Amino acid sequence: WAITRKMQPMANIFSDIGPDIRWVGNEDGHAASTSWATFTPMAPDGKNAAVPGQANYPQSPEGIRNGKYWMPAECDVPLRNGWFYHANEKPKTPETLFDLYLKSVGRGAGLDLGLAPDTRGRLHENDVAALKSFGDMVQHTFQNNLAKNAQITASNCRGKKYNVSKLLDNNRESYWATADDIHQASLEVYLKVSKTFDIISLQEYIPLGQRIEAYSVEVFQNKAWRKVYDGTSIGAKRLIKLDKPITADKIKISITKSPVCITLSEIGVYRTTN
Known part of the structure; x- marks a missing residue:
C-alpha cells in the first residue's frame, strides 16, 4: 500500500479490511438495508490478525455502528453471471442494474460493476446496450426532483x-x-x-x-x-x-x-x- 499512498495519495484502497473502502461481503452488488459507513476489521475466530482474505467479512454488508474507521462499503458485481466473458451468458437487464443501484449507491455504498471484454477485446454489443439503457434509466429518473418547488x-x-x-x-x-x-x-x-x-x-x-x-x-x-x-x-x-x-x-x-x-x-x- 505504501507505493499507492506515495504515487496516488487520493486513491482509495479496497479490501475486506479497507483501509479506505471495504468489500461489502458479497458479490451480489448490494449492501444491507441498514448500512453504516464505519467498520472495525477484526480477525475471524481462530485467527490472530485481520488481513485481506481473512477478516470479519460477514459484518461487512451492514458495517459496524461506531466502528473504529470510516470505511464505506463497495459493492462489486459482474455485469454478466461471472467475472469473465462467456458467449453463452447474457448481461443483466437494465431493470436489474437499476435495482442494484438502489441497493448499493442508494444505501450509502459504491457500486463496482465488473465489465468483461469479449474475445475481440471489446465490450459485446449486448453489454453496451444494457449499460446504455441502465444509464438512461438513472439519468431520466433522477433528473427531475418532484420536490424542487416544495x-x-x-x-x-x-x-x-x-x-x-x-x-x-x-x-x-x-x-x-x-x-x-x-x-x-x-x-x-x-x-x-x-x-x-x-x-x-x-x-x-x-x-x-x-x-x-x-x-x-x-x-x-x-x-x-x-x-x-x-x-x-x-x-x-x-x-x-x-x-x-x-x-x-x-x-x-x-x-x-x-x-x-x-x-x-x-x-x-x-x-x-x-
Missing part, C-alpha cells in the same frame, strides 16, 4: 444558516440542522399539487458524520397520514424505493433516533422512468 416545514431548526431551504438547493455542502439538544425532529414536505412518485432520496451531511439511526416516512392521503416506510441508517445517500407508486401532495419524514443533533443535506422525490 414548501418544507420543520419541527425544529438551528437557525437561518441551517434552515429547510438547504434541503432543496442541490448543494451537498449545505444542510438543515436542529439545535444541539434536539435529537428527534420531523419535516413536512408540501408538494403543492398531488404528484406520483416511488422513490424518496435522503442525504446526510457527511462531513459531520453519519448520525441518524431511525426514521419513518408518511404520506398524506384521504385526509390522514399513512406510514409507508421505516428506516434505520441514511448516510451519504438513501434511496427509498416504495412498494408501488404513490400519489400524494404531502410527505412527512420523522427522525426518531439520533445520538446528537440532526443534519440533513438533501431531499428528493422521484418517479422511476425507463
Whole structure:
C-alpha cells in the first residue's frame, strides 16, 4: 500500500479490511438495508490478525455502528453471471442494474460493476446496450426532483444558516440542522399539487458524520397520514424505493433516533422512468 499512498495519495484502497473502502461481503452488488459507513476489521475466530482474505467479512454488508474507521462499503458485481466473458451468458437487464443501484449507491455504498471484454477485446454489443439503457434509466429518473418547488416545514431548526431551504438547493455542502439538544425532529414536505412518485432520496451531511439511526416516512392521503416506510441508517445517500407508486401532495419524514443533533443535506422525490 505504501507505493499507492506515495504515487496516488487520493486513491482509495479496497479490501475486506479497507483501509479506505471495504468489500461489502458479497458479490451480489448490494449492501444491507441498514448500512453504516464505519467498520472495525477484526480477525475471524481462530485467527490472530485481520488481513485481506481473512477478516470479519460477514459484518461487512451492514458495517459496524461506531466502528473504529470510516470505511464505506463497495459493492462489486459482474455485469454478466461471472467475472469473465462467456458467449453463452447474457448481461443483466437494465431493470436489474437499476435495482442494484438502489441497493448499493442508494444505501450509502459504491457500486463496482465488473465489465468483461469479449474475445475481440471489446465490450459485446449486448453489454453496451444494457449499460446504455441502465444509464438512461438513472439519468431520466433522477433528473427531475418532484420536490424542487416544495414548501418544507420543520419541527425544529438551528437557525437561518441551517434552515429547510438547504434541503432543496442541490448543494451537498449545505444542510438543515436542529439545535444541539434536539435529537428527534420531523419535516413536512408540501408538494403543492398531488404528484406520483416511488422513490424518496435522503442525504446526510457527511462531513459531520453519519448520525441518524431511525426514521419513518408518511404520506398524506384521504385526509390522514399513512406510514409507508421505516428506516434505520441514511448516510451519504438513501434511496427509498416504495412498494408501488404513490400519489400524494404531502410527505412527512420523522427522525426518531439520533445520538446528537440532526443534519440533513438533501431531499428528493422521484418517479422511476425507463
